[in-house]
Amino acid sequence: MSSAADINRPNVASFARHGALVAAFNVLIALMLSYVTERPLLLQMVYSEAIGLSIWAFIDFGRFAFPRDPRTGWPRGWRGLALTLVGIVFGWLLGISIGDAYCQCSTWELLSYAPRRFAAYVTLTLVVSALISLYFYNHGREQRHRAQLAEAEGEASLSKLTLLQSQLEPHMLFNTLANLRVLIGVDPPRAQLMLDRLIAYLRATLNASRATLHPLSAEFARVDDYVQLMKVRMGERLLPRLELPSELAAQPVPPLLLQPLVENAIKHGLEPNVNGGKLIVSATRDRDQLVLSVRDTGVGLGESSGDGTRFGVQQVRERLVTLYGDKATLELGSAGDAEGGTMATVRVPLYSP
Amino acid sequence: MNASALIAEDEPLLAENLRAELISQWPELRVVASVTNGEAAVERALALRPDVLFLDIRMPGMTGLEAAQALAEDWSDDAPFPLLVFVTAYDQYAVQAFERQAVDYLLKPVTAERLAQCCARLVRTLDERKAAPQAVQQTVDQLRELLAMASVSPAAAATRLDVIQAGVADTVYMVPVDEVIYFEAADKYVRVITANKEHLIRMSLRELLPQLDVQRFWQVHRGTVVQARYVQSAHREESGKVVLTLRGRNEKIVASRLYAHLFKGM
Numbered sequence: 087m088s089s090a091a092d093i094n095r096p097n098v099a100s101f102a103r104h105g106a107l108v109a110a111f112n113v114l115i116a117l118m119l120s121y122v123t124e125r126p127l128l129l130q131m132v133y134s135e136a137i138g139l140s141i142w143a144f145i146d147f148g149r150f151a152f153p154r155d156p157r158t159g160w161p162r163g164w165r166g167l168a169l170t171l172v173g174i175v176f177g178w179l180l181g182i183s184i185g186d187a188y189c190q191c192s193t194w195e196l197l198s199y200a201p202r203r204f205a206a207y208v209t210l211t212l213v214v215s216a217l218i219s220l221y222f223y224n225h226g227r228e229q230r231h232r233a234q235l236a237e238a239e240g241e242a243s244l245s246k247l248t249l250l251q252s253q254l255e256p257h258m259l260f261n262t263l264a265n266l267r268v269l270i271g272v273d274p275p276r277a278q279l280m281l282d283r284l285i286a287y288l289r290a291t292l293n294a295s296r297a298t299l300h301p302l303s304a305e306f307a308r309v310d311d312y313v314q315l316m317k318v319r320m321g322e323r324l325l326p327r328l329e330l331p332s333e334l335a336a337q338p339v340p341p342l343l344l345q346p347l348v349e350n351a352i353k354h355g356l357e358p359n360v361n362g363g364k365l366i367v368s369a370t371r372d373r374d375q376l377v378l379s380v381r382d383t384g385v386g387l388g389e390s391s392g393d394g395t396r397f398g399v400q401q402v403r404e405r406l407v408t409l410y411g412d413k414a415t416l417e418l419g420s421a422g423d424a425e426g427g428t429m430a431t432v433r434v435p436l437y438s439p
Numbered sequence: 440m441n442a443s444a445l446i447a448e449d450e451p452l453l454a455e456n457l458r459a460e461l462i463s464q465w466p467e468l469r470v471v472a473s474v475t476n477g478e479a480a481v482e483r484a485l486a487l488r489p490d491v492l493f494l495d496i497r498m499p500g501m502t503g504l505e506a507a508q509a510l511a512e513d514w515s516d517d518a519p520f521p522l523l524v525f526v527t528a529y530d531q532y533a534v535q536a537f538e539r540q541a542v543d544y545l546l547k548p549v550t551a552e553r554l555a556q557c558c559a560r561l562v563r564t565l566d567e568r569k570a571a572p573q574a575v576q577q578t579v580d581q582l583r584e585l586l587a588m589a590s591v592s593p594a595a596a597a598t599r600l601d602v603i604q605a606g607v608a609d610t611v612y613m614v615p616v617d618e619v620i621y622f623e624a625a626d627k628y629v630r631v632i633t634a635n636k637e638h639l640i641r642m643s644l645r646e647l648l649p650q651l652d653v654q655r656f657w658q659v660h661r662g663t664v665v666q667a668r669y670v671q672s673a674h675r676e677e678s679g680k681v682v683l684t685l686r687g688r689n690e691k692i693v694a695s696r697l698y699a700h701l702f703k704g705m
Contacts, residue, residue: 257530260547261450263547263548266548267548268452268455272456320449321451323499360499
C-alpha cells in the first residue's frame, strides 16, 4: 500500500536522477553544436544547459500541478501532451533569455539574418525535448507497473498466509498434539481415531482453496472432524450437535465456508466460558435459500476479543461476495433466547438441478 | 513433610496425564488438587497452600497469569508462596518473558525429559528454600514483569475514553473521566466512583483498562484503578500492602504488593 503512495509523491531522488540525465544529454548536444557551428564550446554549453534544464524543470515539476494517472505518474490524457508542449515553449523562452543574458546578444536577431539556423535550433529543441519526455514517460510507466505488480503479489500472498495461519493456528495444533500424545499411551484405538480426524482436518485445510464447491455433506464432515478434535480437548464442556437434513446433503457449498464460524463459536464463545456449552450447526431450507447456521451458548459477542472474530467473519463475507455477489448474506448476532451466546447465519441461493 | 502440588489445566486428558507423569517422576510429590479454571486455582491454592502450582496459561475465565496475580495479591505471609510453573501450547511472547524472568514453564506436549528437568529444579529450589526462607517479594517482582508484558498487546490501540456513559433504567449518565476517583471491578461490571456518585457500567475492567490514560489512571490492584491526582496519601503497611487515602472520598483503598512500588517518595 505504501509503495503506491510513495511513487506518486514528489521524490527528490527521482528529480535529481532526471535532472542529471538531462544535464548530461545537454553536454552532448553542446559538444555536437559547437563542433558543427564552430562557435565557442562554453557559449554552446550555457545555451544548451539553460534551455534543456528549463524545459525539464517546467515539465517535470509541472506534472505535480495536475491530477496524475497512478499508472504512469503523468497528467492524464491530453493534459500530459499539453504540458509537454507548453513546457518546451516556456522552457525554451526562459533558456534563451538566460543564454542571451550570458553572451549579451539576442537569439531573436537570428530570425532576420540567419532564419534557417534559428529554425534548426527550434527544431532541434523540439525533437530532443520530445524524445527525452517520451523516454521519461515510458520509463516511469514501466517502473510504476513493476511496483504495482510486486505490491499486488505481496498482498495476495499475505492474505493467503493469514488465511492459512488462521486455519492452522499453532495453539490449536499443539494442544491437539498434546492430547494425542496422551491418548497414544492410555487409549491407542481412540488415539488412532483422533489422528484420522486430524489428518482429514489438515488435508481439508491445505486443499480448501483448490476446489470451488463441494457437497454440504462433505462440509459437515469437515466441521465434524474439527468439532471432534475439540471435543477430545474440551470433554464435557463442549456439547456439539450437527443437523443436516438428508434432502440438503447434496447442496454444493464452498469448502470450509463454515469452518471460521465454527472456530469462532468455540474459541470466542465456548472456550472462555467456564462451563462451556452447546454448539449447534444446522442446515435448513427457506424457500429458494439454503440457510446454514452456527450457534453457541457461550459468553456472547460483547465478551469476545474482537480481532480474531472479525478476521474469520470478514473472510467468510469475502468468499460469499466472490461466489454469489449480493445473493448471499452473513449475519452475526446474539442468539435471541434464554440460553444466550452467539448465532451466525449464512444464506446462499438454493441449488436446484 | 512431602512437597505438595496443585494442577490447573482445563483440558481433562492433559490434566490427568500431567498428574500421572508427575507421580511417576516425583513419587514423593502429593498432587493435592486438580482444577479446570483460574478462579478455582486461586481459591484452592489459598486453602491448600501447595508448594508448587502448575498453571495452564489459556484457561476459561481467568488466565494462568491472572490467577498467579490474584494469588500473589491475596497470599498471606505465614506460608511460603508456591513455586509457579506455567504450562502453554504456544504463546511465543509469554515464553520469551518466562525466559527473561527465569520463570519455570512447560511447553505442551510436555516431554518426559523436560518434565524431569523441571521437577529436579523444583526439588532443588524447595530444598534451598527450607534452608533460607524467602519472602513472596521475588515472585512478586517476576509477576509484575510478566503482567506488564501481557498488558502490552499489539491489538490494544483503543481510543481514550473522555466520558463514561453509565445507563440506569432509561437514563444514561455522562460522567467525565476527569471526575472519576476510582474504578472497581465487580464481577462482569465495573463500579465508577466519583466524589458524590457511584455508577455501574456493563464492561469488565480488562476491557476498560486499554481505554484509560495510564499516566493518570493507575492500576493498584487487580480489581482497582485509581486516578492518581485523587490519591491524597499512601501508607505502607507491614504486609507489603499500601493503603491509599483519597481526596473527596472517605473510604480507603488498598494497593496490592504487586503495585506498591508505584508509591515511592520522589
